[in-house]
Amino acid sequence: MTSIIRVRALLPTITRLKFSSRSGSASQCEWSGEGYGSVTVSEDDQARCAPLRFHEQGHFALAGQSREVAFRNVYRWELAEDRLRLFHERRGREAAVWLFDLVEAKHGSALVAAEAHLCGEDRYTARLEVNADGFALDWRIQGPRKDESIAYRYFVS
Template sequence: MTDELTAIIRLQTLLPQVTRFAFTAEAGARSRTGWSGHGQGSVQAVANGDEIRFHESGHFTLAGQQPVAMRNLYCWRLQPERVALAHERRGRDAAVALFDLVAADSDTLVSEYHHQCAADAYSARLHLLPDGFDLAWRILGPRKDETLHYHYRLA
């Protein structure tokens, strides 16, 4: 079995077991949004065929502010040589396809292409761990220079 297939199979095994997340958002030097803070919460992973939906709920605290409630819904579509990630916050019919993650080695998947949202480009790197995975998002655009570090963990 190749390293690439090993990484995909490992991720497919981990996804349904994820129960919690934490993340930090960091504004880079060129950011005009100042979007820095941290969040955490729970994940309800729901499997249906080759799809696993992450129903995320928790709190986000923007630097210097009070925590606010947050919710997200991501759909992971499992395919033999890739995992497609979509954002379904506004419902399945209004899903935003983000990118396909492909294996870089036995522990890492990366976005095959960046996702373009208006002038902003989104890319990601996923690192597999024994107790979950880390997903680092990079967002670059005329006003944005942000990195989000998600930590998804099992029960």
């Protein structure tokens, strides 16, 4: 439980992000590229375990293209008894999509998805590791047309 508490304490200090997406050989998406942006954190209230939200905005460019596309996301982090839950609020708070619950890995200090999130035939998993300047959240998406890896890096001030 120590890793979960440490990550939850780190979340409110995050201010920036960058990510890279890589399409694997089985992908039909061709979604490889790089993105970067800012993170504004909000909390429902000042309670120690209150959900908090990452309001992300920035730019993304597909590999080999100079034109960037703006993006916006809202992710909600919730501390539960033995896990850290992650939701995507792309359609608002009331229609949040659960992504996965992160639990302590059996070995080491990483957090890993307790189970895969299924979206149609696609399977989402993740791994989170704290580092010196924030944390890394690596996603893996596999399905009939998807073979994607997304490496998010979140940074404190």
